[in-house]
Amino acid sequence: MHKARLLGSLALAAVIASGAAFAAGPQYKTAPIDTVYGQGVINPYGKFFTGTSYLQPLVGTDLGVVFNASNVTFEPCTRTYWHSHSNGQVLFVVAGEGRHQIRGQQVEIIKTGDVVIVPPGVEHWHGGGPDTWMSHVAFAPVPENNTPTWLDPVTDEEYNAPAKPHQNQQPK
Ligand code: MN
Numbered sequence: 001m002h003k004a005r006l007l008g009s010l011a012l013a014a015v016i017a018s019g020a021a022f023a024a025g026p027q028y029k030t031a032p033i034d035t036v037y038g039q040g041v042i043n044p045y046g047k048f049f050t051g052t053s054y055l056q057p058l059v060g061t062d063l064g065v066v067f068n069a070s071n072v073t074f075e076p077c078t079r080t081y082w083h084s085h086s087n088g089q090v091l092f093v094v095a096g097e098g099r100h101q102i103r104g105q106q107v108e109i110i111k112t113g114d115v116v117i118v119p120p121g122v123e124h125w126h127g128g129g130p131d132t133w134m135s136h137v138a139f140a141p142v143p144e145n146n147t148p149t150w151l152d153p154v155t156d157e158e159y160n161a162p163a164k165p166h167q168n169q170q171p172k
Helices: 003-023
Strands: 053-057 067-074 083-085 089-102 107-111 115-118 124-128 134-141 148-150 163-165
Touching: 067 089, 067 124, 083 124, 124 134
Parallel strands: 107 163
Antiparallel strands: 053 067, 067 134, 083 148, 089 107, 089 115, 089 124, 089 134
16 A cells, blocks of 8 residues: 555544544543442433433332432533423432522522422423532432423523522422
């Protein structure tokens, strides 16, 4: 092979190789917060998230219980897409500080100890803070009794809108 053509082929191979590395997806980073239940694996549902998140299942699907609980850890700026759950969801923040919003309401700052109640069918998102990791337990009926509807990504403008502290609701 002509030397110039060989070098060209090597350069092309390098471009393909770097592209392949990029396509391999998010890189695992260890959370600088105590995720309490463990950081788990890179979230297999990441296509419905902007940024990188991690999933640690807490309740096996083989145990017969009718609820599901998973710990989700968000890197800074990572957030879910807008979405709803047909039978709702409760988020228990266990570490760090993040953001959450229900459609039509102000963005909320959520911290360790906060309990976020998402009623059935209500559009919302949840995620890390602009500069902070956040870890929450997502508690909801098992997937066959709680269909998610995934919508659009949360834009940077939506994500960075002025936020107010979350206030836990007092159960009636
Ligand atoms: Mn949700």
